[in-house]
Amino acid sequence: MVDRYLEDGILDGRLDAGDYDGNFGDAHPPLDTHEALVAADRCYFCYDAPCVTACPTGIDIPKFIRQISTGNLDGSARTIFDQNILGGMCARVCPTETLCEQACVRETAEGKPVQIGLLQRHATDHAMSHGRQFYSRAAETGKSVAIIGAGPAGLACAHRLAMKGHAVVVYDAREKAGGLNEFGIATYKTVDDFAQHEVDYVTAIGGIEIITGKRLGDGLSIDGLSKAHDAVFVGIGLSGVNALGVDGEDDAAVANAVDFIAALRQASDLSTIPVGRRVMVIGGGMTAIDVATQAHLLGAQEVTIAYRRGREQMNASEVEQNQSTSKGVNIRHWMKPVEVTKTDSGSLLVKMEYTTLSGGKLAGTGKFQTFEVDQLFKAIGQTLEAGDALAGLTLEQGRIKVDESFRTSNPSVWAGGDCTTGGDDLTVTAVAQGRDAAESIHAALSA
Amino acid sequence: MADLRNDFVGIKSPNPFWLASAPPTDKEYNVVRAFKAGWGGVVWKTLGLDPHIVNVGGPRYGAIWGADRRLLGLNNIELITDRPLEVNLQEIKSVKRDWPDRAVVTSLMVPCEEPCWEEILRQVEDTGCDGVELNFGCPHGMSERGMGAAVGQVPEYIEMVTRWAKANTRMPVIVKLTPNITDVRYPARAAHAGGADAVSLINTISSIVSVDLDSFAPQPTIDGKGTHGGYCGPAVKPIALNMVAAIARDPETASLPISGIGGVTTWRDAAEFITLGAGNVQVCTAAMTYGFKIIDDLVEGLEQWMDNAGHADLDAIHGRAIPNVTEWQYLNLNYTTKARIDQDSCIKCGRCHIACEDTSHQAITNMVDGERRFEVIDEECVGCNLCVNVCPVESCITMEQIPSGDMDERTGKPVADEYGNWTMHPNNPMRDAAE
Ligand SMILES: Cc1cc2nc3c(=O)[nH]c(=O)nc-3n(C[C@H](O)[C@H](O)[C@H](O)COP(=O)(O)OP(=O)(O)OC[C@H]3O[C@@H](n4cnc5c(N)ncnc54)[C@H](O)[C@@H]3O)c2cc1C
Ligand code: SF4
Numbered sequence: 004m005v006d007r008y009l010e011d012g013i014l015d016g017r018l019d020a021g022d023y024d025g026n027f028g029d030a031h032p033p034l035d036t037h038e039a040l041v042a043a044d045r046c047y048f049c050y051d052a053p054c055v056t057a058c059p060t061g062i063d064i065p066k067f068i069r070q071i072s073t074g075n076l077d078g079s080a081r082t083i084f085d086q087n088i089l090g091g092m093c094a095r096v097c098p099t100e101t102l103c104e105q106a107c108v109r110e111t112a113e114g115k116p117v118q119i120g121l122l123q124r125h126a127t128d129h130a131m132s133h134g135r136q137f138y139s140r141a142a143e144t145g146k147s148v149a150i151i152g153a154g155p156a157g158l159a160c161a162h163r164l165a166m167k168g169h170a171v172v173v174y175d176a177r178e179k180a181g182g183l184n185e186f187g188i189a190t191y192k193t194v195d196d197f198a199q200h201e202v203d204y205v206t207a208i209g210g211i212e213i214i215t216g217k218r219l220g221d222g223l224s225i226d227g228l229s230k231a232h233d234a235v236f237v238g239i240g241l242s243g244v245n246a247l248g249v250d251g252e253d254d255a256a257v258a259n260a261v262d263f264i265a266a267l268r269q270a271s272d273l274s275t276i277p278v279g280r281r282v283m284v285i286g287g288g289m290t291a292i293d294v295a296t297q298a299h300l301l302g303a304q305e306v307t308i309a310y311r312r313g314r315e316q317m318n319a320s321e322v323e324q325n326q327s328t329s330k331g332v333n334i335r336h337w338m339k340p341v342e343v344t345k346t347d348s349g350s351l352l353v354k355m356e357y358t359t360l361s362g363g364k365l366a367g368t369g370k371f372q373t374f375e376v377d378q379l380f381k382a383i384g385q386t387l388e389a390g391d392a393l394a395g396l397t398l399e400q401g402r403i404k405v406d407e408s409f410r411t412s413n414p415s416v417w418a419g420g421d422c423t424t425g426g427d428d429l430t431v432t433a434v435a436q437g438r439d440a441a442e443s444i445h446a447a448l449s450a
Numbered sequence: 451m452a453d454l455r456n457d458f459v460g461i462k463s464p465n466p467f468w469l470a471s472a473p474p475t476d477k478e479y480n481v482v483r484a485f486k487a488g489w490g491g492v493v494w495k496t497l498g499l500d501p502h503i504v505n506v507g508g509p510r511y512g513a514i515w516g517a518d519r520r521l522l523g524l525n526n527i528e529l530i531t532d533r534p535l536e537v538n539l540q541e542i543k544s545v546k547r548d549w550p551d552r553a554v555v556t557s558l559m560v561p562c563e564e565p566c567w568e569e570i571l572r573q574v575e576d577t578g579c580d581g582v583e584l585n586f587g588c589p590h591g592m593s594e595r596g597m598g599a600a601v602g603q604v605p606e607y608i609e610m611v612t613r614w615a616k617a618n619t620r621m622p623v624i625v626k627l628t629p630n631i632t633d634v635r636y637p638a639r640a641a642h643a644g645g646a647d648a649v650s651l652i653n654t655i656s657s658i659v660s661v662d663l664d665s666f667a668p669q670p671t672i673d674g675k676g677t678h679g680g681y682c683g684p685a686v687k688p689i690a691l692n693m694v695a696a697i698a699r700d701p702e703t704a705s706l707p708i709s710g711i712g713g714v715t716t717w718r719d720a721a722e723f724i725t726l727g728a729g730n731v732q733v734c735t736a737a738m739t740y741g742f743k744i745i746d747d748l749v750e751g752l753e754q755w756m757d758n759a760g761h762a763d764l765d766a767i768h769g770r771a772i773p774n775v776t777e778w779q780y781l782n783l784n785y786t787t788k789a790r791i792d793q794d795s796c797i798k799c800g801r802c803h804i805a806c807e808d809t810s811h812q813a814i815t816n817m818v819d820g821e822r823r824f825e826v827i828d829e830e831c832v833g834c835n836l837c838v839n840v841c842p843v844e845s846c847i848t849m850e851q852i853p854s855g856d857m858d859e860r861t862g863k864p865v866a867d868e869y870g871n872w873t874m875h876p877n878n879p880m881r882d883a884a885e
Pocket of ligand 1: 098175177181219220238293
């Protein structure tokens, strides 16, 4: 064990150089052929299968699993991609325990669902690693669509529009496409630069131009794009971060979880990422779990997630919670931060108030506990950075309002993914919405 | 504990489980392992005249599988023993000497000439084994040379060779029948007429188990070619049971002892064969799939079931199902059932619904009051049992008899309480003039 492991403060290189690869390796290693066949044999090929209903993209799961059993891996992948062109990423990041696998009748029967996510990965990995492309573009329509945001929503929308023969230009503020697939998803869920491979796989259909480093509001406007193109799709996700609203949160040792995760995802050498010995995370969603787990895997010795409500109210699924606690993360419930101060030695003192429900509302109890930590992460939700750029679009609950075909209040602008109301902030939902918006755009352009 | 001791045409064994003449009984080494494991007897791999035959040097087997690659059917193109006659005879002698309480029967296949049979029977008798089985069954390789199924498919040959065998040995003679015929009663009657002490059946079924889609050749593929083989394993059990029952029910052969063969894998299979008239059973594919250790479950399962049901010995179950096998025309057409789905054990896979909806009688719902729910619609249910068979959960769907007098919602008429079969049915143009 290196000395730095036990040192207070925010330091890089807390682990032996060789430990990083193991810690950040594939969380759910792929099934080999035999494992996949055994897993596929468990599928009952249900009628009107509940898993299909539970999948936001509506993949025909019994069909793709049957295709795996019968040795038709290409066909299986195609069944998946027909509904979800980012089926490879979804297979890795979907919280299947609350989606398709929760609905599996073998979950009902034996408490052990068919491993739908891993089977989906088996088929899509096969097709992608063999360079199988199943779609080609329809004849050029002469129409063009601008897409803002190259995350799952934007990419799914782009692919479907390209299939229909439209010319697509995707603008993204970041230097790389992929959205949170590239900058947000936990490292161990998407190893080996999969997000970029997937972007290449999706754009290989042709007719999709991705322009990175271009931000809406920064020389790009919805009006301008609407004039230059026949339609616009907005899939900019949520790039703002909620503040704690307590004194002391401006300290350099208080960081946004999403920024830390993004840095981690982009690092070519994980030992260069500094992390505290004692880390606290405020929040209760997937981001809180991911930042806590990854901080711990980077060598943070004591990691605590503090959430202001109970276990059941956490947005992170039970499986996600268990995965982090099994790695050594501590989860504390019913407490909220009230103040952050700094000690002379440079530690942070995070004063927490215990909370309770009073008349259905969250209330302070007047009882406090103070934690001494090196680093504090904020993971209490992302927000839409509206700004003037979205001025022409009606918002609802801080997100872009869309109708059932993902059209905004501006008839030539569609939107999907995290930036809209009504989704559940998952990759798979963003894909479904991007795809459906594309169908709606196509219908409008063909009218 | 139920008494499983078996006496089959005077051949005694501690239990009714023999290994069939096949690779598991090819040599002393295997047979000794089987006896150590607890098998009641063996039918030694079929002997022929020297020079011994040769087998292919490539694959001999092909298979079909169920879920989880459970072997359901096995196809083989192996021939009779490919070892010198003398080696086999020596080994049979030594095994019988070392294992006097186990049944050792020798399977034979030689050309259709009496001196050949006379010669080999004399030599086999010297081994001290308990009996012989005439292999009139193998459908491949040997039949093209006028042996095996080529004999078994011609009742006159069966009778002739059986007669020669009986004339040339004092040992019990069991005639092994091929299922590759249209009506198994004819070969069985021929064996009986020739003086056979028993018949054993079924041997394997002619089959092509699969085709390699790259080489376009049947499997197993030998240098680009394949040939039909003999099919066995769990998949053939229903065919075997039917043939065993046909012989047991035939007045001409009702007294002829039967050794039941064909897909016996569990103690249940064995019990079923025995209730349909088999005096014992022979096992091959199950042993070739799982090894000899399955004998433990075969013996203990049979014992336990017999104990629980109060059957003291094998005689107590032998042939018990025969009186209940009848012709379709004698089935009671007034007997009425409906499917019942136990909602507590239903896992809502919907397979019963789609099977009935797409392929049968549209008698199972998939939605009730907007909820995914599978219920039987009595007005449509013909009681066919398809839903029971496709349901993945045991006992979730059962068939319930509608008592006589109660309404059959499908026909709109009360269930008649008298027995009424097709021979009496008004729709039958050839019905018995009952009046
Ligand atoms: C830490 C973390 C972990 C997560 N883990 C999971 C998980 O395991 N499973 C899961 O299903 N979901 C997970 N999610 C949620 C999931 O990542 C999102 O729901 C999904 O990425 C939303 O896709 P999107 O296309 O709407 O937005 P994003 O993926 O956010 O993509 C938006 C894109 O728009 C670009 N953009 C933003 N503003 C502008 C602008 N003004 N101009 C131009 N471009 C702009 C961004 O650079 C980005 O590329 C996680 C989220 C986070 C934050
Ligand atoms: S996309 Fe996600 S929810 Fe849908 S089947 Fe695949 S793993 Fe399940």
